[in-house]
Amino acid sequence: MAKTKTIFSCQQCGFQSPKWLGRCPDCNQWNTLVEEQPVVAGNHSRALPEPGKPQKLAEVAGREEDRLSCGIGELDRTLGGGVVPGSLVLVGGDPGIGKSTLLLQACARLAENGVTLYVTAEESTRQVKLRADRLGIDSTDLYLLAETSLEQIKQRIRELQPAFLVIDSIQTIFTSSLDSAPGSVSQVRECTGQLMLQAKGEGLPTFLVGHVTKDGAIAGPRVLEHMVDTVLYFEGDPGHPYRILRAVKNRFGSTNEIGVFEMREQGLREVSNPSELFLAERPEESAGSAVVPSLEGSRPILVELQALVSSSSFGTPQRTAIGIDHKRVGLLVAILEKKVELALAGQDIFLNVAGGVRLDEPAVDLGIIAALASSHLNRAIDPRTVIFGEVGLTGEVRAISQPELRIREAARLGFTRCILPRGNLKNLDVPASIKLIAVKHASEALEHIFV
Secondary structure, three states: OOOOOOEEEEOOOOOEEOOOOOEOOOOOOEOOEEEEOOOOOOOOOOOOOOOOOOOOHHHOOOOOOOOEOOOOHHHHHHHOOOEOOOOEEEEEEOOOOOHHHHHHHHHHHHOOOOOEEEEEOOOOHHHHHHHHHHHOOOOOOEEEEOOOEHHHHHHHHHHHOOOEEEEEOHHHOEOOOOOOOOOOHHHHHHHHHHHHHHHHHHOOOEEEEEOEOOOOOEOOOOHHHHHOOEEEEEEOOOOOOEEEEEEEEEOOOOOOOEEEEEEEOOEEEEOOOHHHHHOOOOOOOOOOEEEEEEEEOOEEEEEEEEEEEEEOOOOOOOEEEEOOOHHHHHHHHHHHHHOOOOOOOOEEEEEEEOOOOOOOOHHHHHHHHHHHHHHHHOOOOOOOEEEOOEEOOOOEEEOOOOHHHHHHHHHHOOOOEEEEEHHHOOOOOOOOOOEEEEEOEHHHHHHHHOO
């Protein structure tokens, strides 16, 4: 008998090689090549729609996509206003973070608008029923299906004709047209492709649950994220009850939009005012604490930065940052040493964003500098002061985007003083209850803070 020909596919990037390699030459990851049978032509044909004729851009009828509310305000916000018919949404997150709980709660609300099919490929229907009882879900239009075969799932969809579909999870679904194992690159790509064609052709909104690797990225090839319309990451610290749903890709709305939830015994509860939540346990009159307004999508959120600066007992001082880029922190420490003349060279520095939030924008630079200086000088910052601004390498404070939204949120929560870049002071329409102090340099900002 002729030997069956096999190939080796990288499970991270999809690279294929005729022989096994210890390290993938494309993504440089070790031990990611797995032996698979090549895809035979004709075994994975897709019923593509008939090609249309080219149209002029001016002749194309543009309209706003109709959206259906999930019944969960924070999820609707993250999706850009609701579920778009025919959209394919990928939800990723660490194991046990609450992906299945969130989608099951969303299915219960969506079932009020039409038949909803929840395909559980990892759990039995009895396990899902136990979770539904704990969440208080009892819907007559919510159907459960424990199946891993894509062909069987598509057959049940044709019979049931659901209005919404959830696949939990895509890494456990397989198609018989391929001989590779479920979760492999070829299976994930092919199953997602067929579900995408079905979603677009029938206008069926589909949610896919994706596993994540130890690095926090969705498992499988990056093509999976390119094929879907929206990618949502469910983030959260296991030690905190709060969960953040972040949109990193959205063809129908704003990216970097977030929704905030609190995990309780009865399921996930929406947090409509996350600023009050993150500042609820803030220690006032304590050195090393500063409040910064961070913009997440279209929503300003006030969070607390905590810094601890202490003498180092080792030859090399420690630099630890949680919730913010440690390289950015190292850069700001160097600015404090060189431009503000604070002696931090022999100090251990620890920085934490309270509440498990992750901050990525440069508008929090001035708040980081204020928190570090406060801890180093052992002088508390006025608890009614909010600070924001980008800091350059020469110590200058640069203007940032949408200062009015940040200031209004701070004024609404009772803050009475705001340290901001001088470049943002023009044409501001803000409440009179908050005093604006414009600064041009980091040293000038510290003078106003510790006056």
